[in-house]
Structure formats: C-alpha cells, structure tokens
Amino acid sequence: MNNHWSEYWQQGHTTSFGDALSGNYEGILKSIWQPTFIALQQGFMAIDIGTGNGSLPLLIRESLRSENLTGEVIGVDLAEVKLAEKDALEQSNIHITLLSNQASESLPFATASVDLYTSQFGFEYSDINLSLKEASRVLKNNGQFCLVFHHANSMILNRNKNILRLIELPQAQSLVARLNDIAIAMGKVSSPDDIARIKQDPNCEKIRAEINRLIKYLVLFDEKAAQDCQLMAFVAQFFKEGLFWTVAKKQQFIEFIKLQMDTLKLRLTELVQASFDEAKLGQFVSHFNQHSISLNEIKVLKNEQNDILAWYLSAQKIVG
Ligand SMILES: C[S@@+](CC[C@H](N)C(=O)[O-])C[C@H]1O[C@@H](n2cnc3c(N)ncnc32)[C@H](O)[C@@H]1O
Known part of the structure; x- marks a missing residue:
C-alpha cells in the first residue's frame, strides 16, 4: 500500500x-x-x-x-x-x-x-x-x-464513499473501454477531413452515442462524485486536446486513466477500512x-x- x-x-x-x-x-x-x-x-x-x-x-x-x-x-x-x-x-x-x-x-x-x-x-x-x-x-x-x-x-468519508461507489460501477469501467474502441475506430485524425469522415462513420457514431449515454448515466447517478473522481475531466481531455493524438498516444492516455482509477479505488477502499x-x-x-x-x-x-x-x-x- x-x-x-x-x-x-x-x-x-x-x-x-x-x-x-x-x-x-x-x-x-x-x-x-x-x-x-x-x-x-x-x-x-x-x-x-x-x-x-x-x-x-x-x-x-x-x-x-x-x-x-x-x-x-x-x-x-x-x-x-x-x-x-x-x-x-x-x-x-x-x-x-x-x-x-x-x-x-x-x-x-x-x-x-x-x-x-x-x-x-x-x-x-x-x-x-x-x-x-x-x-x-x-x-x-x-x-x-x-x-x-x-x-x-x-464529511471526508461521505464524499469519498460516494466517489468509490461511482468508480466501482460497471458503467465507469465501460466508459474507459469505449474510449479505447473509439480511438481504434477513428484511426488517424490529423485534419478537418478526418473529422468529417469520423462524423459519417456509423461505427464511430455508435460508440460516441454509447459514450454519451454512459456519461449521462454516471452524472445522473451522482454528479458531484463524477466530477470529484476526475473521470469526466479525463474524457473531456481525450476529446479536446487528445483528438489529434496518434492512436498509440490515445491508448497510452487511456492506460493512464485506468491506472488513476485503480489507484483511487485502492486508496479509497483503504480509507473506508481505516x-x-x-x-x-x-x-x-x-x-x-x-x-x-x-x-x-x-x-x-x-x-x-x-x-x-x-x-x-x-x-x-x-x-x-
Ligand atoms: C492519509 S496519509 C496522512 C499523512 C499526514 N499525516 C497528513 O495528515 O497529511 C496516511 C499516511 O500513513 C502512512 N502509513 C500507512 N500505514 C502505515 C504504517 N503502518 N506505518 C507508518 N505509516 C503508515 C501512509 O504511507 C500515508 O503516508
């Protein structure tokens, strides 16, 4: 630990x-x-x-x-x-x-x-x-x-128990997995033409709709915990700053998000037990x-x- x-x-x-x-x-x-x-x-x-x-x-x-x-x-x-x-x-x-x-x-x-x-x-x-x-x-x-x-x-425990409850939801894990799916489905993104291509790609659109559904679910479940755990900020960073990254760099970032979520889970589980x-x-x-x-x-x-x-x-x- x-x-x-x-x-x-x-x-x-x-x-x-x-x-x-x-x-x-x-x-x-x-x-x-x-x-x-x-x-x-x-x-x-x-x-x-x-x-x-x-x-x-x-x-x-x-x-x-x-x-x-x-x-x-x-x-x-x-x-x-x-x-x-x-x-x-x-x-x-x-x-x-x-x-x-x-x-x-x-x-x-x-x-x-x-x-x-x-x-x-x-x-x-x-x-x-x-x-x-x-x-x-x-x-x-x-x-x-x-x-x-x-x-x-x-209040420290209450706030952190809510965060733990949220990041343990299967929907939180699915959200990160869908980021990986969309990174692969989008392929190389380096120009406005690529953005137009992605918007017309039914597979990309399907994954994007699923990502939006998962975000909505998590925010409705507990908006404060969704913000406090930083997952929403990571997703926003992926689609803004990260849109033009290579697929490999996007996947590196997704691994980083997973590590952050796993470490947070471990830390909060220890906190609750302590x-x-x-x-x-x-x-x-x-x-x-x-x-x-x-x-x-x-x-x-x-x-x-x-x-x-x-x-x-x-x-x-x-x-x-
Ligand atoms: C929540 S932090 C508190 C740090 C500091 N006292 C503060 O208030 O900011 C808990 C700390 O306890 C340490 N810790 C956990 N188990 C310990 C142990 N058995 N012996 C010594 N330190 C331990 C952890 O490494 C961690 O740095």
Missing part, C-alpha cells in the same frame, strides 16, 4: 488533502494541536506517525516559533516521504527529521524515549493493536499519545489498560458548518 502514497508524496503535497488544501492544515485540524504542542518542554522528543511530507512536524515547529525551546521531531512513514526544500532548509531550534519506509508497528526508537506521540490520519492505516503496543513501548512515563483519525461518518465508527473505537480503547495507556479525552471534531471532520483522542502513558 505504500507505493501509491510514495507516488502521492513525491508530487510535493503537504497534507493528504491534495490540491484541496494548498498549504498546511488550517482551522480545527490545526488548532486542536496547539495546547499539546505549546506544552512541550525544553529538549523534548516528539514523533509523528504516518507523517506524509511532515504536516504535523511543521505545525509543531510553527507553534513553537516564538518560544525559546529546542527539541526533536521525527516523522515516520511507510512510504517515501520528504520535507519540502524550503522547510528542510529553515533554521530552527526545532529539528525535524522524516524517516521513510518505517512502519508504526516497529519503531526505531529506544524504550521510554518519547515525550509526545502524534498522528493525523496515519495511525488508523496501520495494524492499530500492534501500533498501540509499540507506542506504549517508546513513550516515557507521562508521555502524551494524541491522535486525529478518520471518523466513519465524517475509519472508525463508535464500536471500533470502543474496541480499540478497551486495549489501553493492558498497555498502561490512560485515556484523557475523546471527541468528535467538526468544522464551522458543524460537519464531522474526524475523531480526536488524547491519552497518556502511566506506569505503575
């Missing part, structure tokens, strides 16, 4: 919200962390799990910018990740390191060495029971364990005692419109 994340992080995103969030986290997903970050003490050691390109380590550094405090933040991720160059070069008392290819189930840190363990939309993708055990091992006595994680009924409903949360928390983790708070995070964004959990390692 880390391959598609590696590909994603190499595109230079800061958060997992892609182009929908151009910088780092804002609003409640930023402010919820402030009390925890500003409580860090001189010489602290913090680790961030499923860190991506370091969104939370960067928020720690930003929160402590005006404090005269030195500390270490190490972000770990199963995927290939790295800080943006400007962030890596920034002079700061808060030293950030990101470790790639590193699983939360087995961390490269000494027992009882960590003051703060965080994760935002990362921990839940792992084997949560093994990761909890490992978190308990690396945390110092009184060390903080704080997570923001996916809620099964959040999210927590109340029953899963209850189960998870019931293991805290055996790992000497003491729960402080669980709450549902909402945005200004009162939409559910995520769960927030704060706990502490207590020995003895």
